[in-house]
Amino acid sequence: MTTREALAHVRRRDGVAVIELVGDLNAAAESALDEAWTAATSVRPDAVVLSFENSGYINSTGIALVVGLLASARLHRIPIRAYGLTDHYREIFEITRLADFMAIDTDEDSAVQGAGGDRDG
Amino acid sequence: MVALSSTFRRLRRRTAAGAGNPMPEHRAQPAQGDEASPVDIAPNDPLLAYLQSASGAVDVEALELDSPALAELKAAGVKLAVPLVSQGELIGVLNLGPRRSEQEYSSDDRKLLDNLAAQAAPALRVGQLVRQQQAEARTRQRFEQELEVARLIQQNFLPKQLPELSGWQVAACYQPAREVGGDFYDVIALAGGQVGFVIGDVTDKGVPAALVMAATRSVLRASAQRLVDPGEVLERVNEHLCPDMPAKMFVTCLYGVLDPATGHFRFANAGHDLPYVKTALGSVELRARGMPLGLMTGMKYEERETMLAPGDSLLLHSDGIVEAHDPQGQMFGFPRLKEAVARYPGGGELIDLVLADLHVHTGPDAEQEDDITMVVLQREPAHGDSPNGKVIGKLLAEFEVPSVQGNERMALERVAATVAPLGLAPARLRRLETAVAEATMNAMEHGNSYRADRPVTVRVYAEPGRIRVEVADLGGARSAPDQVEVPDLEAKLAGLQRPRGWGLFLIKNMVDEARESGDGERHTVELVMHLEPKLKEGDDDDDT
Numbered sequence: 173m174t175t176r177e178a179l180a181h182v183r184r185r186d187g188v189a190v191i192e193l194v195g196d197l198n199a200a201a202e203s204a205l206d207e208a209w210t211a212a213t214s215v216r217p218d219a220v221v222l223s224f225e226n227s228g229y230i231n232s233t234g235i236a237l238v239v240g241l242l243a244s245a246r247l248h249r250i251p252i253r254a255y256g257l258t259d260h261y262r263e264i265f266e267i268t269r270l271a272d273f274m275a276i277d278t279d280e281d282s283a284v285q286g287a288g289g290d291r292d293g
Numbered sequence: 294m295v296a297l298s299s300t301f302r303r304l305r306r307r308t309a310a311g312a313g314n315p316m317p318e319h320r321a322q323p324a325q326g327d328e329a330s331p332v333d334i335a336p337n338d339p340l341l342a343y344l345q346s347a348s349g350a351v352d353v354e355a356l357e358l359d360s361p362a363l364a365e366l367k368a369a370g371v372k373l374a375v376p377l378v379s380q381g382e383l384i385g386v387l388n389l390g391p392r393r394s395e396q397e398y399s400s401d402d403r404k405l406l407d408n409l410a411a412q413a414a415p416a417l418r419v420g421q422l423v424r425q426q427q428a429e430a431r432t433r434q435r436f437e438q439e440l441e442v443a444r445l446i447q448q449n450f451l452p453k454q455l456p457e458l459s460g461w462q463v464a465a466c467y468q469p470a471r472e473v474g475g476d477f478y479d480v481i482a483l484a485g486g487q488v489g490f491v492i493g494d495v496t497d498k499g500v501p502a503a504l505v506m507a508a509t510r511s512v513l514r515a516s517a518q519r520l521v522d523p524g525e526v527l528e529r530v531n532e533h534l535c536p537d538m539p540a541k542m543f544v545t546c547l548y549g550v551l552d553p554a555t556g557h558f559r560f561a562n563a564g565h566d567l568p569y570v571k572t573a574l575g576s577v578e579l580r581a582r583g584m585p586l587g588l589m590t591g592m593k594y595e596e597r598e599t600m601l602a603p604g605d606s607l608l609l610h611s612d613g614i615v616e617a618h619d620p621q622g623q624m625f626g627f628p629r630l631k632e633a634v635a636r637y638p639g640g641g642e643l644i645d646l647v648l649a650d651l652h653v654h655t656g657p658d659a660e661q662e663d664d665i666t667m668v669v670l671q672r673e674p675a676h677g678d679s680p681n682g683k684v685i686g687k688l689l690a691e692f693e694v695p696s697v698q699g700n701e702r703m704a705l706e707r708v709a710a711t712v713a714p715l716g717l718a719p720a721r722l723r724r725l726e727t728a729v730a731e732a733t734m735n736a737m738e739h740g741n742s743y744r745a746d747r748p749v750t751v752r753v754y755a756e757p758g759r760i761r762v763e764v765a766d767l768g769g770a771r772s773a774p775d776q777v778e779v780p781d782l783e784a785k786l787a788g789l790q791r792p793r794g795w796g797l798f799l800i801k802n803m804v805d806e807a808r809e810s811g812d813g814e815r816h817t818v819e820l821v822m823h824l825e826p827k828l829k830e831g832d833d834d835d836d837t
Binding site: 233235263273 | 698699701702705720723724727730731734780782785786787788791792793794795796798799802
């Protein structure tokens, strides 16, 4: 067992800020996530996409961090989407109702294109 | 004073080429040769103390001191010495020869020079500090480069992967200290399916240790292929190393040969820390005598053997563990490591748990003092009482997890490994893992207040058609999982509820049954997962 340190990289694509989460999403990930969110929204993006493609274990504290991001996104009226969740974590996003407030896509192209729809709509 | 003295060595006297001779009017710049050689003022020269306490420019000719530096200044024709003092520290002296007009320095001249010195001293100090910092930065850079070379050498000579042995779990960990000690380990495939295991430690650090480590590893690999007995192997390695071993360096090393088919382990020890074996009766040391490698030729190495039974676990380790200090200076120590081997499960989990204990011992901000290396060989338990791979109605595993943030993953992975043979569908296994992790987090946080000395106890039972996991802490009664309210996400998003509070909700939703019980001292959460999904009324399980 080796805990993977959390990293969050931000890149922009077609006006959308993609936050790529790498490693475990737990209490130790809070500062990385906060910094990534600040970087992603320093220049207002059309939408924010959370990539879970390279994330690992997510615990309830990690879920709470995502709730915090979602709250911030809603406050600033920034659409937010996610992709790359495993079936298990997708189920958790559904039972926690996170999926009701955050579109879950299968891949980055779909998420970015979907964000275009959010923007145009 | 050494620094001050070296500063003065760099001072140059501004004196006329010939003391007492008027300088030609056209020489606006000092000609080559007008710059005299540096004045060296010894740290104990009384002139230093005099200049330090002088209130302004000092008349050199009138000064009477038993000072070699003063005599040198006089001989060079210096008339005035103006101390340069910054923040109470003498950092230089402005030496002046006779005035070009051949007149004495006036009181106005002296005031002007004192003012000049007062302004020049801080600037000079800044310059000195910049040069000092640049020199230190260059030294640091060289040091870091050397460390990087040492790291590269070490890493290149460590095994790229560990062998997969049927019936065995092999795990290893190597954590170099910042200054890179001389730890190493190796795994060598031998004839007849036997496997050689090596752990060693070179005295010293950095590049020298890394080079000796590389040489030792190479010689040992070659010798292990030619010789059978571990004692003979170490003897041969010692003979090879001795002639070229740098002064004050040596290598401690344990070399053992495992027969995976029988569990027979033969070993010899060249002064290395004794390995521990976890058996059904507790943990025992494996003793064998022998001098470290590279000290003197003609050494013999005692050879011993043991039998690793199913369920036994062998830990090879380096002194970076037992010699790690806590903030009060207490070492982690052999007894604690031996006790950890007895208490914890084997394999990679033993490594994780020992590292967690070590982390608690040294404190979160401590810099690792020495390399830390561990190699664990665990012989898997026999499963003779497991018809069709399913163990029915029995305790499969019981273990403790120190209450340290992040340790819930240990519980998760240990439970997952324990129930793996029972055939739980992958999606349901993921759910059980999440429930176990969340229950362990709650137990560590709310029950044990994240105190590492209050571990969480986890028990895994196989019962007819189901798996039951108990997660127990030392806390009082708390709300039961089946009484948990559904967190209100909209309220959380509106800031009316805190973002956290998902743990019990997840536990309830991940497993088929969740219950709690308490005896006043211990609080236990029971998690039940059926091997086959039980459809609730109106429910649709996605495992089907």
